[in-house]
Amino acid sequence: MISLETLREMPFCSIIVNARGIIISLSGLSDQKLSEKIKIGMLIQNGFEKWETEKHSKIVRAQVDSMHYLFLREILCTSNEDQFVFIGVKTSEIFEMQNEMKELEKLNRELDAIIENSYDGIYITDNKGVTLKTNSAIERITGIPKDYYIGKNVDALIERGILKNSVTYKVVKQKRTVSLVQYNYAGKETLITGNPVFNEEGEIEKVVTNIRDLSDLNELQAQLRKANELNTKYKQELDRLKSKPNQTEGIVIHSEQMRIIYDTAERIAHVDATVLILGDTGVGKDVLAKHIFQKSPRSKEGEFIKVNCGAIPPDLLESELFGYEGGAFTGANRKGKPGIFEMADKGILFLDEIGELPLSLQVKLLRVIQEKEIQRIGGTKPIKVDVRLIAATNRNLKEMVMNGSFREDLFYRLNVIPIVIPSLKERRDDVLPLLQLFLNIMNTRYSLNKELDAKLIEFLFSFDWPGNIRELSNLVERLVLTSPTNTIRIEDLPVEYRETGDIPHFAASSIVSLKDAVEMAEENVLALALKKYKNTYDLAKALDTSQPTIVRKLKKYNLKTEQHS
Template sequence: MDGVNLQKENQNLKDVNRELDAIIENSYDGIYITDKNGVTLKTNSAIERITGIPKEYYIGKNVKDLIKRGILKNSVTRKVVEEKRTVSLVQNNYEGNETLLTGTPVFNENGEVEKVVTNIRDLSDLNKLQIELRKANQLNTQYKKELERLKNKPDQVKGIVTKSKSMKQIYDSATRIANIDATVLILGETGVGKDVLAHYIYTNSNRSQKGDFIKINCGAIPPDLLESELFGYEGGAFTGASRDGKPGMFELAHKGILFLDEIGELPLSLQVKLLRVLQEGEIQRVGGTKPKKIDVRIFAATNKDLQKMVEDSDFREDLYYRLNVIPLEIPPLRNRREDILPLIQQFLDEVNNKYQLNKEFDYDLQDFFLSYEWPGNIRELFNLIERLAVTSREDIINIDSLPEEYLTTNKLTANVIVPLKEAVEMAEKKVIALAAEKYTNTYELAKALNTSQPTIVRKLKKYNIHLK
C-alpha cells in the first residue's frame, strides 16, 4: 500500500472513530466500556448525569475498586466474562437512583471475551413516568365515572324528570347516599315514583354490580303467604310446599337491594321478623331451624303516615326508627308543576314509539295538564296520556278528547257557569273520586265522607267510580 492510500485509510479510520465517539458521547444512556479484567477503557458524559460522578474518574479504574468504594453494588462485567453472554441487573447507584445495567460481551477471533460494553439506563425517570401514568389513568377513571354520572343525571334518565328544585334535591341526595349501606325510607303519595327513585339509587350503587334489585309489594300478597315469600321455606314446611324448599326475597337479594313497597301493610307479626333481619343480618326460612347470614340493603316505601301508625300501635316504633335512617319524601305532582310539561313530552314520545303513532297535544290540553291536581300523580298522568294517544283519531289531540271524569273536573276549574244541580253533582263526583283513590272499601269511604255506607254504594254506581 503506497503512502497516499495509507494516509487515506488512516483518515478514514480517524473519521470512523470520531463518529463512534460522537455516538457514544451523545447517547442518553450511560455507556461504560471495560476490558475483560474490568478496567474502564471508555465512558460518556451521561454517566455523570446518572451517577453524579465525572466520567474522567472512571477511566483506568477497575470495577472491583468501584464496588469497594460503594460506587457500584455489583459487577455486571464479571458476570458477562464468566457467562459469555449478555447480562442485565437492576441496582441503586451512588445517589440512590434505580438503574438498569446491561452488559454485552465483545469477542475476539478466538471466541474469548475481549471487552464488555455496559449500557446504563436511569430508571428513576421511567419510574416517575409510570407513577404519572398511573395517576393519569386514575384521574381518567374518575373523569369517566363523573362523565357517566353527569350523562346519567336524573333529568336525563328514562322515566325521571327533575326540573323542579325539590326533585333535584331529592335525586342529588339519592346520588350521595347510593353507596352508604343504610336503610332508606321513601315516602310519598301513590304514583309519585317511589319505585323509580329506589331503582335509581340501586343503579348508581356498587351493589348493582354484586346483586339484584328485588321488589315485593307487602300489600299485594296475602299475610299468610307473605312470610314464605320474604324468608323462603324449607322442603315440606307446609302443605303444598316444594320438596326442595324455596329461597325467599331476602336470599334472592343477597349482595343487592330488597325494596319493600307498601311497608305500612306489613303485618305486626312480620314486622318483628323484619326487625331481626335489620338488627342481626340473618334470616330463617319457614320450617327451618338454622339462621342464615345475608348481606342485603333494605329500601322501604309507603304512602301512609307511619308516625301516626306508630301512635295508633299499628306499626312497631323500633322498626320505624330502624327503617327511617335515610328518609326521602317525594312531593306530589301538583306541588312540582315544573315537571309536568317535560313529563308529558317524555311519556308522549314513549307512547308514540310504542304504538307507532304521531300524536301531539294542543295548547289548551297542555294547559289542562298543568292546572289539574293529579291525585294519582305520575302514574295517573302516564295512564291518561296513553289513553288519549290510543283512543283519539286525530293526530292533534284537544281538550274535548278528555274522558268524561276529567271534563267534569275541567268545568269546575274553568269558571264556567253551569246549572246549580249539575255543579253540585260535579263537585260530589270529584270528592268521591278523590276519596276512592285513598280508601279501599265502602265502609272506610263512608266514614271519611261522614255519610252512610248504602249512600256511598249508590253514589259509586251513579258516577261509575270504582274502588282500587
C-alpha cells in the same frame, strides 16, 4: 465602712473629712459651683448654704445656690485617725437615674412579653450551655414545665433524654447561626435554630435558640392538601351537576325538589344504610328505588327485587320473604324454597307499602336488619344475607307507631335516610316535561305521531293530579290511543276530566309547537297569579317554585308585579 479603693471606683463626688469635720480630701466635684464653694481645710457644713442630717440616718441633704445634693455618710477605712467620707449626687441626677430605670424596666417588660407570647419556643443559654431563660411555648412543645430548664446545662438535659442534640455547642463552635431538625422528648418533629449573641470583644456570651413545632405545620399542610382534594372533588361534582340533563334514564327531574331528591339518592347509593321513601300513591317511589339500585355497586353483584307488602296475603308473605324448608307445612315443596331475602343477597330488596306489613312479620324484619340473617320456616339454622333494604309507603308511619299498628323500633331502623317525594301538584315544573316524555314514549310504542293542542296542555298543566305521575302517564296513553286525529284536543279528554269544571278558556288560533304551548301556558298562569299576589315571594310560594325563577319568568314575558308597575 468603705475603703479608698472602692471609693475611687465610684462615679460620684466624694468629700473626706476628719473626726472634727474638717475637709481633708476632695474628688469628683464636677459641678463648678460646688468646686468653688467647697475647699480643703474648711468645715464641711460651712461650704453649703443648707446642711441637714436626717435623724438616725446617714443621709445628709445639702444645697449650694439652687443645686440640691444627697450625701451618704460612711466611715473610711484608713490607718490614720477616724475619717469619714461623704458620697454625694445631685438630686436631679437621681431623678434622671430613676427615669432611666423606669425606661429599662419598661423595655424589660416588653422584651419579656415578646419572649413569653412567642408561638415558637425560645431557649436562652450562656456560652457554657447553662439555661438562663425559656418561655411557656416550650412547655407546649416538649411537655415539660419551663421552670425545669432554668439553671440546667444542656449536657444534663441530653443525658436525661430531654434533648436529642444540642444546637448551643454548634453555635459556640462555629460562631454563626445553626439550624437542625430533630424529634424532641415528646416525639414531635421540631426545627431548632440557634443564634449567637456577641459581647464587645466579639466573643459569644449567649445563645438564643428558637424551637418551632413542625408537627403543627405538617398537620396544617395535610389539612390543606385534604381541603384541596375536597375542592377538586366538589368542583367535579358541580361540573357533573351542571352538565346533568333534566331527564335521566326516563326520569324527569326538572323541578328543584326533584333535583335535590335525586342528588341525595346518588350520594347515598354507595352506602348500605336503609332508605325510607315516603309519598302519595303514584309519585314515583319505585322509580327512585330503582335509580338508587342502578347507581349503587350492588347493581353489579345482585338483583333489585320488589315486594308489595300489601298485595300478598299475610299468611303467604312470610314464606315469600323468608322461604321454607322441605315439609315445613302441607303443600310445601319437598326440597324447600329460598325466600326473597336470599334471592336479593348482594342486591337491594324494595319493600313497597311497608305500612301493610303484619306485626308478626315486623318482628322478623327487625331481626333481619339487626342480625343480617334470616331463618326459613321450619328451619333450624340461621342463614346470613347481605341485603340492602329500601322501604316505601304512602301511610303515616309515625301515627301508626302511636296507635300501635307499627313497631316503634322497626320504624327507627327503617327511618335512617328518609326521603319524601312531593305530589305532582306541588312540583308543577315537572308536569310539562313529564307530559312530553310520556307522549314520546306512547308515540314510539304504538308507532304514532300524536301531538297536543295548546289548550289541552294548559289544562294538563293546571290539573291537580290526585293520582300523580301514574295518573298522568295513564291519561296520556289513553288520549294517544283514543283521539281520532293526530292533534289531541281538550274535547278528547275523558268525561270525568271534562266534568271537573277546570277546563281553561285559553285559546290558540292555530296548532303551535309544544315548546310554544308551554310558554303560552306559563305566561297565562303567571298573569292569573299576578292578579292575586303582589310580590315575587308570594308568587313563588303559590306556584311552588323559587323566587329567582319567578323574577326570570316575569322578565321573559314582560310581566310586572304591582310593586314594579
